[in-house]
Amino acid sequence: MSFFAIARLAWADLRGSFANGLSGFRVLLAGLTLGVAAVAASGTVVESVQAGLTNSARVLLGGDATAQRLYAPPSEADLNLFQSLGKTSTIATARVMARRDDGTGRSVLAELKAVDAAYPLIGQLTLSPNIPPATAFAAQNGVPGIAVEAALLRRMGIVVGDAVRIGTQSFQVRAIISQEPDAAGGAFRLGPRIMTDFAGLQASGLIQPGSLITYKTRILAPTPRQDDKLASTLQSRLNTENWRILGLDDSARRSQRFLETVGKFLTWAGLTALLVGGVGVASAVAAAVDQRRTVVAILKTQGATNRQIVLIQSLVIGAVATIGIALGLILGGMAPWPVRALITTEALPAAPIPAIYPAPLLQAAAFGALITAIFAWWPLLRVREIPAANLLRDTEGALHSPIPFSAWGLLAALIAMILYLMTQTGDTPAMGLGFAFGAVMVLALLRGIALVIQRIGVPLLLRPSVGLLGRLALTNLTRRHAPMVSMLVALGLGATVLVSLTQVQGTLSNQLGDARKDDYPTYFFIDIQPHQLTAFQNIIAETPGADLQETAPMVRGRVTLLNGKPADVQAVDPSVRWVLRGDRGFTVAKTLPRGADIIAGSWWPESVPPQPLVSVAENVAEGLGLTIGDTVTVNVLGREVTATITNLRGVNWASLNINFAFVFSPGVLDGAPQTLIATVNVPPEQEIGLEHALAETLPNVTAIRVADVLKRAQGISDVGGQAILAVTAVTVLAGLLVLGGAVSAGLRQRLNEAVILKVLGARRKDLLRVTAWEFLGIGLIVGAFAVIAGSMVSWAVVTFVLKLNWSPVWAHAGVVALACVVVGLCTGGLIAGRILSARPAQRLRHL
């Protein structure tokens, strides 16, 4: 038989399937469409966001390069250097307290940005009403102006035209910021934006020694050719090390880093869905083959060889898979459009650019095709086992044809290809392969558990003392196409993820819930000038119920050398890279800070030691590869200090006490512009009074309300949780499809048995009971597995990754387990419906 003839037969078969509404292929089609759509959507959405970020890199950076530093504006010499490289603009940013000028209402933490006349070098600052920025900021009748984010007006209950006090100065709100071109993307902002000019900043009285004000000078290259070189030129020509230079590559790096992580996670989630869908593909192909037994038997009686039959069925399955993959690509490829519509400017600094991105689509198509081929391999080979005698009797094939070497070779090639593709999905090939290995192991574990239940559990329970209906329910667990296997594999995976997610979130919620107890401070106060400490202490003392828990001096600077070698962000453990990125707060202390304990080494004596010493948080030291006796060099405003590590402290970062990664011995940071940081506990009814008193007396002091920060953190964690839930939902949906496939694959046999039982005198309620017990059992097995495995995963994540105390919420896990039982019973209910409506005589004619 020529290939053409085989293809013609396959086409005829396929056409027949189309005429039957693709009956038998629906699960295959739906599973593939869903899985491929998930992978394609995650890939294209990430690409579209990255395209948006790349496209907006200059706008986000505010130029081709930025030189930034804390505390001090650029000197005349610095400015001359910047100006020699291109057009420049300088801005200053600080966290400030804003309050209504009439003294009513609460103070609001805001992010102030002072800009010069050249701002912005790129893009447009749009205000509403549409007035020029200079007009908005200029002093009118001695009152400087500000433009603010709408959120500030809402929080303060004021409108444009009203007065706001920042520091010691009253400002008039002149406009709302409609578009801020260089709004920091992805950065954790504690409050809404307020913009003014440098005269306004100066007037506010906030510029004091040690005030946490960051100055950024943006430089725009005269010709675009120099774009990529500008940052490195600047780096080499700017001598002082307290400058941080950001180039176009760094522009959206923070967002991109987050995005890449999310992208990988989404891709893997999509792949999990596809993998679960792959199990569905295997069942669907098996079911499709099962439904084709007669066709295959007829072909055999007509002289078709096994090879020809396998080829025909492969072509049919391949054609249906192609349709599923194509539908998945269309759905997934269109994802950037709705995402762009849904995404807010707060979530991302640059709008995604919706377009067709071929690379992720090709990747999704390749995954879809390979997973179909791998999972269809065995069911297709089984086609050969169908005897021609199937036409006479509906029995299982008992033939055992050896699998040809070419088939093994094909399988090996397919697995090699998918492993290669997996290596492309992670940061490193090992990461992608690790995911593949992990996913396959989990699926194998689930499959293994199903086998243990079938081979050991059921036979142990199958005792004569168990009633007939119970035995029937038990033996149903071992039947071919038993839904237990699919439910365990498909739903078990999703339910496990759900349980672990709820347990992790439960732990976090418990932790955040604790924050409302007395253990955590009510406020962090920053930017307290040393000479203001007494006044600050007096205000706290005069506030009824207020308790000043702790004060500590703070200096900000950068870690530059570790053991004399440049501190390389990439060379340290990812969990502590934050320590080396940008400016960090350092403190000095005579005695061991509250809540800390010495893990190794000893605290320095009370008499000031001659050489600089430093105490390092134990987890930070471990991540940086440091131990006692090593040295750390920090740079504060250009002055380098090298200190020797004398001890390692255990720090509970979740305690929300004042915690520093590095605590220096007294005197080490003298001369650096220090401010004080303080934690205060205050009864809720005194909060407003305290804020007002501080605003009146110490307007430069910024109050950070812990409850607000936690609420925001909770919000971010909720968004993360929702994203995980959304992708879990895709996995669960894929699992349900697989379950549907398994059920439909075994339905024919199940209906036949039900009919025989009816003939033997089984009543409707007997049949209902058998199905109910079977599916109740399956639901319980899946639920129990999910609770046990999910809790183990969450324990590992909470203990080893989050380093918190595991405090699971069992009620949540119980809900997931209950949901498994409900899904089980619903599935059983659907099957029971089919069984009860089956007409025995009609089926008996075809048995």
Place this chain on the structure above:
Amino acid sequence: MQDVSFEVPTEAGPLTILHDVSLTIQRGERIAILGPSGSGKSSLMMLMAGLEHPTHGTVTVDDTRLNHMSEDSLAVFRRQRIGVVFQAFHLIPTLSALDNTIVPLELAGIANARKQAQAMLDAMGLGHRLHHIPAKLSGGEQQRVALARALASGAKLLLADEPTGNLDTETGNKVADLLFAASQDHGATLVLITHDEALAARCDRILRLQDGALLSGGDA
């Protein structure tokens, strides 16, 4: 059966399978129903088993009119009075020979079901195959299990639809011998649907069906 007609709906309109069939079978009698394919033999058997309802006429088994009984009442009636043997055996593939035989006994709530089923299988010469699932049994053995199952709960009406149709001649003859012997031992009425004239000749009476009508043998 009195003036029984049976129609099934088709796309082209109702298709009449049986026309005005009247038939009386005496208790303990052995009846063969012969007829070509499509003559309505299996439908006749389904009506006797209460698995189909006649379009017209009445079906009465052991003084019980089956016409208007509910599905569950019919199921209970079947397990007390009727045993069915199919050409394709129709054993439950996930249950052992013993468990297959126990099914009607336990459904009927018989106390020593296991012992009774075991005895029945022993009588069928399957004492050594009790715990084998159907896939591990030969065709003849499967049919003997089916026969044991049909008679286990003391059925007084044994309906056999081509019981030797899937078996070779030798095995078929053995199963037929068992069928006749067992029905006689249990005092069961036997209705045997077959194409096999020789097998039919072993019965007390032969009914011939053609195009849904009884040609001969309707009256006892």
